[in-house]
Amino acid sequence: MSEKTDPAAAIASAVTxxxxxxxxxxxxxxxxxxxGGKAEGEELLARDAARLDGLQERLFASGFAGxxxxxxxxxxxxxxxxxxxxxxxxxxxxVDPQGVRIRAFKAPTPEEAAHDFLWRIERELPEPxxxxxxxxxxxxxxxAARVRGLAAPDEIERRYDAIVEAERAxxxxxxxxxxxxxxxxxxxxxxxxxxxxxxxxxxWKFSPADIxxxxxxxxxxxxxxxxxxxxxxxxxxxxxxxxxxYARLAVxxxxxxxxxxxxxxxxxxxxxxxxxxxxxxxxxxxxxAEGERA
Amino acid sequence: MSEKTDPAAAIASAVTxxxxxxxxxxxxxxxxxxxGGKAEGEELLARDAARLDGLQERLFASGFAGxxxxxxxxxxxxxxxxxxxxxxxxxxxxVDPQGVRIRAFKAPTPEEAAHDFLWRIERELPEPxxxxxxxxxxxxxxxAARVRGLAAPDEIERRYDAIVEAERAxxxxxxxxxxxxxxxxxxxxxxxxxxxxxxxxxxWKFSPADIxxxxxxxxxxxxxxxxxxxxxxxxxxxxxxxxxxYARLAVxxxxxxxxxxxxxxxxxxxxxxxxxxxxxxxxxxxxxAEGERA
Numbered sequence: 001m002s003e004k005t006d007p008a009a010a011i012a013s014a015v016t017x018x019x020x021x022x023x024x025x026x027x028x029x030x031x032x033x034x035x036g037g038k039a040e041g042e043e044l045l046a047r048d049a050a051r052l053d054g055l056q057e058r059l060f061a062s063g064f065a066g067x068x069x070x071x072x073x074x075x076x077x078x079x080x081x082x083x084x085x086x087x088x089x090x091x092x093x094x095v096d097p098q099g100v101r102i103r104a105f106k107a108p109t110p111e112e113a114a115h116d117f118l119w120r121i122e123r124e125l126p127e128p129x130x131x132x133x134x135x136x137x138x139x140x141x142x143x144a145a146r147v148r149g150l151a152a153p154d155e156i157e158r159r160y161d162a163i164v165e166a167e168r169a170x171x172x173x174x175x176x177x178x179x180x181x182x183x184x185x186x187x188x189x190x191x192x193x194x195x196x197x198x199x200x201x202x203x204w205k206f207s208p209a210d211i212x213x214x215x216x217x218x219x220x221x222x223x224x225x226x227x228x229x230x231x232x233x234x235x236x237x238x239x240x241x242x243x244x245x246y247a248r249l250a251v252x253x254x255x256x257x258x259x260x261x262x263x264x265x266x267x268x269x270x271x272x273x274x275x276x277x278x279x280x281x282x283x284x285x286x287x288x289a290e291g292e293r294a
Numbered sequence: 295m296s297e298k299t300d301p302a303a304a305i306a307s308a309v310t311x312x313x314x315x316x317x318x319x320x321x322x323x324x325x326x327x328x329x330g331g332k333a334e335g336e337e338l339l340a341r342d343a344a345r346l347d348g349l350q351e352r353l354f355a356s357g358f359a360g361x362x363x364x365x366x367x368x369x370x371x372x373x374x375x376x377x378x379x380x381x382x383x384x385x386x387x388x389v390d391p392q393g394v395r396i397r398a399f400k401a402p403t404p405e406e407a408a409h410d411f412l413w414r415i416e417r418e419l420p421e422p423x424x425x426x427x428x429x430x431x432x433x434x435x436x437x438a439a440r441v442r443g444l445a446a447p448d449e450i451e452r453r454y455d456a457i458v459e460a461e462r463a464x465x466x467x468x469x470x471x472x473x474x475x476x477x478x479x480x481x482x483x484x485x486x487x488x489x490x491x492x493x494x495x496x497x498w499k500f501s502p503a504d505i506x507x508x509x510x511x512x513x514x515x516x517x518x519x520x521x522x523x524x525x526x527x528x529x530x531x532x533x534x535x536x537x538x539x540y541a542r543l544a545v546x547x548x549x550x551x552x553x554x555x556x557x558x559x560x561x562x563x564x565x566x567x568x569x570x571x572x573x574x575x576x577x578x579x580x581x582x583a584e585g586e587r588a
Contacts, residue, residue, distance in 0.1 A: 197567055
């Protein structure tokens with residue numbers, strides 16, 4: 001389908017940015033490529049979930065049959081409360097969990113820290129047929145690492161290039177990389193953090209470090225801006241995320257575009273169907289359990 | 295809730311068996327503990343999915359906060375076409391995928407085969423707060439291994455005891471093990487295999503080895519019978535699986551019982567809520583990106 005006839009294609013196209021993207025010019029409350037409201041957005045989300053599901057099943061079947069090299073990798077970045085978990089829950093959660101592998105990257109363990117920053121990432125890349133999801137990723141190593149001074153400036157510089165190189169290699173292996181920055185406003189984050197503090201069922205999601213990071217907001221935006229400029233070879237999507245329904249719709253649209261680019265088909269059987277039908281017809285009766293004969 | 299007031303508790307209780315269970319006496323078309331039909335069963339499945347979801351989120355939160363040792367491990371066994379994938383899709387798929395880790399065990403790789411049979415299993419046990427799902431498991435090492443003669447009889451004997459010992463250790467670590475044998479009839483399997491051969495979108499799920507195994511049906515039933523007798527320390531559920539709606543409802547009921555046994559609660563915050571509210575109130579304004587000031 002074209003952008004004219006497929007709302008998802010229009011959304012995916014509208015949120016995809018180039019190396020010259022300027023974060024301050026992207027309104028976190030906007031809904032690029034979509035002129036409906038929340039109700040229409042949720043309707044489209046539900047309708048396209050079925051399309052995503054069908055494509056994912058074909059991809060998984062191809063991986064299972066060994067007839068594809070293709071996989072999808074969804075990389076989700078964003079400030080605290082930007083909605084990473086909700087995306088995993090409501091977008092990724094709509095497809096068969098057997099075909100999905102989710103990995104949340106936290107501060108490196110001592111073993112991980114003893115290796116290059118990409119070591120723990122490359123071990124979690126999706127196998128053919130799978131959708132891999134990174135909740136935070138190697139980008140923390142040029143975001144938090146830069147803002148919090150966890151690595152020297154020249155090491156950060158090296159990492160941008162290492163990421164571009166690695167992502168190119170992953171793409172050559174058949175991995176379609178969907179890189180999403182969930183873009184929220186500081187006002188919206190303030191409201192969401194307040195809500196987490198107020199609700200006993202949400203307090204576990206809050207950490208005092210969230211406020212530490214909030215106080216570094218300008219530095220983080222600057223670090224994201226640099227990431228967009230330096231790692232655009234595999235393109236980024238900046239997804240306005242103040243409206244959760246839109247962010248979910250946009251990420252679903254990006255996944256749809258990735259899967260449609262793969263265009264997975266049902267694998268042809270590696271066996272002769274008629275021969276197996278014949279065998280099965282001869283195996284109507286299968287006998288009695290040994291224990292029963294005794 | 296008690297079995298009288300909670301249909302799920304009645305179902306979970308009715309499918310749970312002891313070491314003296316006799317497979318030929320369990321009708322694969324029956325619906326133990328539930329006297330409704332398909333429509334009522336699907337209604338209950340949908341209603342209890344919300345309960346399962348709420349419990350799972352509390353468990354996940356506790357794991358995230360480090361306040362629990364508890365986890366759930368769902369072990370799914372059954373002949374080909376018994377519905378393992380459907381359980382994962384429709385029962386496990388109803389909870390937040392971030393809290394679930396699914397592992398499908400296939401024939402061991404050379405590396406896996408070089409270790410004891412439990413080596414690859416123990417590496418995939420769920421962390422605290424998680425629901426682990428094994429689609430096939432260590433039980434293949436006493437099922438297929440026995441029927442197909444992949445291990446010597448005395449090694450198979452040793453494995454029953456090793457499994458009992460290992461599962462006891464897992465339980466002591468806090469893992470609630472839900473062991474499910476999906477029990478189908480050979481007639482139903484015949485119909486499902488035929489359908490897989492007929493439908494181009496299902497042929498990838500069929501393998502000629504499925505018929506090889508079907509021809510060994512009595513030996514497999516005998517092997518399952520021995521498993522039930524020898525590994526009952528952590529109890530099995532034999533779930534009649536000719537009716538897919540019932541099998542899904544029964545497994546959901548077993549998961550509910552396991553989670554209610556854990557009785558997870560929202561973790562209390564490790565920080566002072568009022569202190570953080572105060573900090574947040576002082577962080578309404580967060581400034582402008584460095585790039586903007588320039």
